Amino acid sequence: MARIVVITHEYDELLKRRGMLRRWTSSYMLYDIVGELQRRKHEVVVARGLSSRPTGHAALLHVDATVTPDDYVDYGRSFPLCLNVAAADISKRKVSGAVLDANDGWNGPVIVKSNRNSAGDPERRMNRLARRAGQAEPFPEIPEIGEYRIYDTPGEIPDGVTADPNRSVERFVAEREPDGFALRFWVFCGEAERCTRYVSSHRLVKAARFIRKEAVPVPDELRQRRRQLGFDYGKFDFVVHEGKAILLDANKTPGRPQNLTNLLAEGSANLADGFEGMLLQHGL
Template identity: 35%
Template sequence: MRDQKHIAVLFHARSLRKDLRSSVVFHLADRWRASGHRVTMLRGTRRYVPADVLFVHVDLSVVPDEYLELASRYPAAINHRVKDIRKSRISEQLVSAHDQWNGPVIVKSDLNYGGEPERRLGTPRALRWARAGGVLGRLHRSWLGGSIPGGWQSYRLYQRAGLVPPELWEDPAVVIERFLPEVEAGRFHLRVYQFLGDRSTCRRLASDVPIVKAANRLHSEQVEPHPIVATWRDRLGLDYGKLDYVIHEGTPILLDVNKTTGVDHLSAPERQRRRQYLAEGIGSFFV
């Protein structure tokens, strides 16, 4: 990255500075500046700022058209093809009340991160988030009848689809999926694939609870990503982000898509190494 480039990062118009600082891209920008590039943080679409690359970083499950329209004016744009990452759009494990499946299921908010970004930014979808969160909160049931450890109260696990309360089947703000975990040696696992352009990493997390997250992991290890991640990236139009998946009885299953990743739960040296490595992926978009 010897030639100086201008990189513009586009956030939602209502994003606060603390929202920017809590995102990985904010810290990647420090590496880009250290490499001699110019970085401009933009909020909203009211003005066009010429740049070599626009990084679309709108923290909503459904990106408003005006942000993608602005992105189309740039010579190169990151994630300009990503419109909608709601689980109802990306999941291949959805279950309806009329399906024959009666194995374990998991209930989630349709919106990413429980709809918290929509609520925080005050978008029209915030009302749907509040309704979904309220329903899931009142129905305090989960795997084996207890609450899920680790603070992931927006998820609910049921041993059988027939145990899901009728109001959840009818609520358009939630999705119900087959629960197909990756289990080895009595522990649950999650694979986390993070990437920017031609740079990527993949870790496998292990936990003793069914909902595996970085916050409740017992340990993690670097692994090779499954080849299907390239297909997922292409289908979703993702240049940057994070894919959470498992390998259930030999079959890779996509669980979650994140295009605006937040700061990670890593030790300081590992965090610095990973950010530096991912930051180098910006070179994939220089034309």
């Protein structure tokens, strides 16, 4: 059995105590995968920060920040196998296939997003925890961007927004349905995966508010994009627009669905299979 180290930031909260009984739980999908790996007799150690730097057969870099600090990446590289060590930057401008190019002639609707994953909320949360501990903010100068905004044409974008490095201006490439809009979520760990298409009446599709869903195949161009971005574990959000798969968002610390016990049990077992497959590939 392998000794697996989960590398989190010093101010990450992989585990929290919640409810009247103060039981340990987590908002991350990894929580259930780790539980399954432990049931299979693997030893899992959480390295919170870089002070102790435990060793192991393999590691997973699970720092919930858009850009993983270099010292955490260097620690990950010290292991024979470290998942997501090559996926250190998941900013929208880097991963999205819909980023507006002034030379592409697009005159349709555009959407303005934060360039950071989850609008920079994880970094601001870690900054608050650092201040409470009397320490310097690990991610200073993280501005509040606010809600996504959709404009009918690029000409309606306010001055200065396109050049703002904290924002990502993208073509609004909707996957339209007669009764709404669709968005596809691809969750994977190694060779294990599931890909689901959600349809919603809202233009900004969320898995929590949908009309229907269905399992769909993963397009080859998304698999190629995953290899380019260096992802071993995570979640991709994408659409198929005019016959082309377009990646919109890539997350290396995906969240955990709440109140979906059966889905979590089935999904965590499958993704744990993928983790073990990578261990075998590396002779671990």
